Amino acid sequence: MKNLLIIIALLSTATFANKEGEALHNKTCVACHVVQHDDNFYMRQNRKIISLPKLSGQVSRCAQAFNTGWFPDEEQAVVDYLNKKYYQFKH
Numbered sequence: 001m002k003n004l005l006i007i008i009a010l011l012s013t014a015t016f017a018n019k020e021g022e023a024l025h026n027k028t029c030v031a032c033h034v035v036q037h038d039d040n041f042y043m044r045q046n047r048k049i050i051s052l053p054k055l056s057g058q059v060s061r062c063a064q065a066f067n068t069g070w071f072p073d074e075e076q077a078v079v080d081y082l083n084k085k086y087y088q089f090k091h
Helices: 002-032 039-043 052-065 072-087
Strands: none
Touching: 002 072, 039 072, 052 072
16 A cells, blocks of 8 residues: 555656646747747757757756756756657656
């Protein structure tokens, strides 16, 4: 029973982080890019993001360059959101 409660708590935390990441992405990231954001933007053939560390680094660089004021957990939420929705890199 205790294990089930832990699993439920972890899943609900992951869902919240994913929602938070999506909200931060939609509020901040999409507004700054000139190109239309659809699945093709993230999944194009010549993309530079080819691993989870590169995705994390890019999110961090953008957050710093645009002075988002995000805390590390918010940056991670955006990374998690983008990875889950588009890239699906293994952890």
